[in-house]
Amino acid sequence: GQNGAPDYLKGLNPEQRLAVETTEGPVLVLAGAGTGKTRVLTTRIAHILATGRARPWEILAVTFTNKAAREMKQRIGHLIGEGDVEGMPWLGTFHSIGVKLLRRHAELAGLKSGFTILDTDDVVRLIKQLIQAEGLDDKRWPAKTFAQMLDNWKNKGLGPDEIAEGDARSFGNGKGRQLYKAYQERLQTLNSCDFGDLLYHPIRIFRAYPDVLKEYHRKFKYILVDEYQDTNTAQYMWLRLLAQRPNGGRGASAEGRKPDRASAGQAAPAEASERSERAAVSENKVNICCVGDDDQSIYGWRGAEVDNILRFDKDFPGATIIRLERNYRSTAHILGAASHLIAHNEGRFGKTLFTDRDDPEDDKVHVHAAWDSEEEARAVGDTIEAYQRQKHRLNDMAILVRASFQMRAFEDRFITLGLNYRVIGGPRFYERLEIRDALAFFRVVANGGDDLAFERIVNTPKRGLGEATIRQIHDTARAMRVPMLEAAATLAESDELKPKPRAALREVAANFERWQKALETTPHTELAETILEESGYTDMWKNDRSADSPGRLENLKELIRSMEEYESLRSFLEHVALVMDAEQNADQDAVSIMTLHSAKGLEFETVFLPGWEEGLFPHQRALDEGGRSGLEEERRLAYVGLTRAKKNLHIWFVSNRQIHGLWQSTIPSRFVNELPETHVDVAEGGNSYGGYGNPYGGGSFASGRGGGGRQNPYGASRFDNVGAKDQGSFSNTYATPGWQRAQANRTEATDRNWGTRS
Ligand code: ATP
Ligand code: MG
Numbered sequence: 091g092q093n094g095a096p097d098y099l100k101g102l103n104p105e106q107r108l109a110v111e112t113t114e115g116p117v118l119v120l121a122g123a124g125t126g127k128t129r130v131l132t133t134r135i136a137h138i139l140a141t142g143r144a145r146p147w148e149i150l151a152v153t154f155t156n157k158a159a160r161e162m163k164q165r166i167g168h169l170i171g172e173g174d175v176e177g178m179p180w181l182g183t184f185h186s187i188g189v190k191l192l193r194r195h196a197e198l199a200g201l202k203s204g205f206t207i208l209d210t211d212d213v214v215r216l217i218k219q220l221i222q223a224e225g226l227d228d229k230r231w232p233a234k235t236f237a238q239m240l241d242n243w244k245n246k247g248l249g250p251d252e253i254a255e256g257d258a259r260s261f262g263n264g265k266g267r268q269l270y271k272a273y274q275e276r277l278q279t280l281n282s283c284d285f286g287d288l289l290y291h292p293i294r295i296f297r298a299y300p301d302v303l304k305e306y307h308r309k310f311k312y313i314l315v316d317e318y319q320d321t322n323t324a325q326y327m328w329l330r331l332l333a334q335r336p337n338g339g340r341g342a343s344a345e346g347r348k349p350d351r352a353s354a355g356q357a358a359p360a361e362a363s364e365r366s367e368r369a370a371v372s373e374n375k376v377n378i379c380c381v382g383d384d385d386q387s388i389y390g391w392r393g394a395e396v397d398n399i400l401r402f403d404k405d406f407p408g409a410t411i412i413r414l415e416r417n418y419r420s421t422a423h424i425l426g427a428a429s430h431l432i433a434h435n436e437g438r439f440g441k442t443l444f445t446d447r448d449d450p451e452d453d454k455v456h457v458h459a460a461w462d463s464e465e466e467a468r469a470v471g472d473t474i475e476a477y478q479r480q481k482h483r484l485n486d487m488a489i490l491v492r493a494s495f496q497m498r499a500f501e502d503r504f505i506t507l508g509l510n511y512r513v514i515g516g517p518r519f520y521e522r523l524e525i526r527d528a529l530a531f532f533r534v535v536a537n538g539g540d541d542l543a544f545e546r547i548v549n550t551p552k553r554g555l556g557e558a559t560i561r562q563i564h565d566t567a568r569a570m571r572v573p574m575l576e577a578a579a580t581l582a583e584s585d586e587l588k589p590k591p592r593a594a595l596r597e598v599a600a601n602f603e604r605w606q607k608a609l610e611t612t613p614h615t616e617l618a619e620t621i622l623e624e625s626g627y628t629d630m631w632k633n634d635r636s637a638d639s640p641g642r643l644e645n646l647k648e649l650i651r652s653m654e655e656y657e658s659l660r661s662f663l664e665h666v667a668l669v670m671d672a673e674q675n676a677d678q679d680a681v682s683i684m685t686l687h688s689a690k691g692l693e694f695e696t697v698f699l700p701g702w703e704e705g706l707f708p709h710q711r712a713l714d715e716g717g718r719s720g721l722e723e724e725r726r727l728a729y730v731g732l733t734r735a736k737k738n739l740h741i742w743f744v745s746n747r748q749i750h751g752l753w754q755s756t757i758p759s760r761f762v763n764e765l766p767e768t769h770v771d772v773a774e775g776g777n778s779y780g781g782y783g784n785p786y787g788g789g790s791f792a793s794g795r796g797g798g799g800r801q802n803p804y805g806a807s808r809f810d811n812v813g814a815k816d817q818g819s820f821s822n823t824y825a826t827p828g829w830q831r832a833q834a835n836r837t838e839a840t841d842r843n844w845g846t847r848s
Contacts, residue, residue, distance in 0.1 A: 105415075106414060108412055109134065115410060117410045118382075118411045119379070119413075120402075120412075120441075121412075122385060122414075122415070122443045123443075123729070125417055128162075130414075131151070131314050131379070131381055135162075135312075147309075148309060149313075150180045151314040151316075152315045153317075159181055159182045184288075185285070185288050188292055192288060195299075198298070199295060201283065206281065208282050217233040217236050224268070234636055239261060241286050243257075244286030245289075247293050249294065253267060289328055292328060293324060297331070307332070312378075313377065314380075315379070318380035318382035320394040320396075323395055333406070383441075385435070385439075385729055388723060388726050390719070415441070419733070419736055420737075422447055422452065423769040424732060424733070426768065427732055430764065432726070432729040435725050455765065455769055456741065456771050456773050458773040460743070461746060467503035468503055484509070485679050485680065486694055488692075489698045490685070490689045491685055491700060492706055492727070493709065494685060495641070495647065495648035496701050497683050498649070501518060512683070516684075522642070522645055527547055535606055535621065536609070536659050536663055541573055548598060551626045563595075566581055575602055579599035579603075601625060605617065605624075614659040617659070693736055694736065696740075697738070697739050698742070699741045701744070702743045702758060702759040702762050703757065704758070706747065708720075724761075743758040743759060
């Protein structure tokens with residue numbers, strides 16, 4: 091009864107409590123953001139442990155990030171009053187659990203338990219060797235492309251013999267399948283596996299060795315999964331293998347067949363094997379509990395299948411489906427805004443969400459306009475400081491960006507302000523691989539004696555300079571007492587090297603000589619761009635087919651753009667050195683900066699969502715590649731962003747952003763227009779931005795811009811206006827040659843845009 095209920099159950103609402111106490115049989119909690127799904131999972135584990143239904147190692151619990159796993163362990167311990175729960179070895183991400191499984195059964199995958207997990211670089215190098223060994227031209231058939239294909243196959247659980255014929259033929263003159271086999275064999279000899287294997291091998295093992303699978307069926311009394319809407323095909327297969335209890339072949343009907351969406355024409359063999367697995371599903375009850383929200387499915391681009399959640403009751407007949415409708419996280423304004431926005435999506439299950447919170451003091455959702463990303467960063471910084479003065483902690487604030495390049499402006503600004511921040515889920519902007527590489531080129535140009543930088547990029551992109559050659563450069567440098575660059579130039583003219591590395595070194599030396607000369611005559615941003623182009627560095631990422639290369643290219647553009655604010659390459663590099671030196675202390679009170687994707691499941695008192703402009707959010711790439719479903723996934727991402735906020739929510743858009751090296755006038759995201767007027771407050775000062783005004787008066791933000799009869803939005807009066815009203819320092823900041831250049835470009839680009847828009 092209610093009175094005798096343990097403390098951990100008392101705070102729950104009836105639906106939540108049902109989800110916690112229905113421990114037996116399949117349970118799906120399908121509910122919107124902030125309704126307590128994760129809290130239900132945590133409490134459910136606590137309940138299972140506290141009532142002695144299972145011991146800690148008999149529970150398999152999957153979270154989306156390692157951080158979430160750690161937090162969950164802490165909270166469970168808290169709930170049942172045992173401090174941190176140790177000994178829940180099977181609580182983690184799909185990958186961390188996958189490693190553990192594979193270590194136990196490595197020999198069944200042809201590995202030894204001390205196997206190594208290869209990183210992407212290793213994988214690509216290995217594939218390249220195999221491509222060459224097949225007598226194929228690795229320029230025509232890039233190793234990176236094949237690495238991506240492999241990953242896709244493994245994410246679908248497809249082995250070499252199961253990939254579609256067309257797929258197998260599409261690479262390496264029809265040798266795709268052969269290469270896949272050769273690759274897996276090579277991994278075995280190296281006693282290694284790649285990231286995809288962490289799921290793929292266990293799936294193969296479970297299928298091939300029913301006894302092993304049975305062992306886990308006995309072991310895992312309870313299975314729990316958070317963020318179920320974002321499982322991909324391999325994760326889904328893996329889960330189903332573990333969750334099914336065969337009973338000798340009583341089949342489920344074919345109507346549970348998985349709709350073949352994203353993988354049209356590729357998944358046929360996988361479907362066949364899925365079907366036979368399905369045929370073995372029994373009606374024995376399986377204690378699996380999955381929680382998720384179809385409106386928060388944001389990993390479709392990486393193969394996640396939101397359909398998994400929508401057919402749960404077909405996969406697990408007799409499932410209890412529980413809806414949670416009360417949101418505990420956000421104010422009525424935030425919730426109202428988010429619900430209204432997501433209602434623009436067509437392909438959704440549909441859910442009701444309400445909150446009891448009704449405080450007239452609560453702010454509406456703030457929408458702000460800014461001139462460009464620098465001003466946006468300044469204004470966000472000012473707002474954060476204002477909150478600080480009202481005794482808000484930095485830990486309770488987060489900036490969620492659509493693309494990682496956006497972080498740069500905020501990081502720079504916060505360092506200037508001395509405001510602590512931390513970047514979650516990835517390196518800080520200047521610590522990113524591509525940024526470090528680019529900076530290494532610039533450092534050598536600015537200072538030919540910077541050997542560390544030189545060494546970093548002498549063979550980037552790959553120029554066939556092996557370790558032996560680099561050692562030779564070292565030796566020569568030491569013997570001659572000169573920097574490595576100079577030693578390389580000398581070696582390039584001697585006959586100590588074989589023709590190939592010699593030619594490569596000659597090119598490197600000539601490049602740097604030319605760039606160093608240009609340093610005196612060419613504007614530094616222009617030079618920086620030239621360097622990245624002539625060195626082949628930009629092309630290296632353009633030719634890279636992996637999912638993160640477009641983001642890296644964007645970061646490089648942002649790097650160049652940010653240089654405009656500095657007088658010279660040297661003063662820019664000094665700035666970067668100072669930024670890199672800034673401490674990132676985990677214990678300090680600090681603002682979080684992260685991408686929207688990595689914010690899933692988290693919550694903050696105050697959330698800033700910058701960059702709500704067409705082309706950035708929704709991102710052009712998502713629109714180009716995904717069409718309507720791409721747009722809907724972007725909208726779900728916006729929904730995830732909005733629903734991270736508990737109390738304060740600030741959305742920003744800028745009217746000018748540099749895209750593809752040109753300043754362009756941008757229009758506010760359609761998502762801004764999709765927010766309901768009743769819950770939105772257009773920030774004061776909006777009028778100084780001319781055309782934006784009140785978007786709900788004269789129509790949408792977007793059309794407000796085109797109207798108003800201001801032919802030239804960059805006219806001096808508007809410019810002064812913005813500067814005068816918001817930032818005294820505005821004109822100073824831009825009184826640089828870089829700015830004038832940018833402005834010229836911007837006008838050009840803008841004229842074109844205006845031509846097509848009005
Ligand atoms: P998301 O979809 O964003 O992952 P969620 O459904 O997992 O959200 P939780 O993170 O579990 O939601 O809960 C949101 C917030 O509401 C948390 O701060 C949680 O502690 C609080 N909460 C959940 N249920 C209750 C409840 N019954 N009483 C009070 N607070 C609750
Ligand atoms: Mg959650």
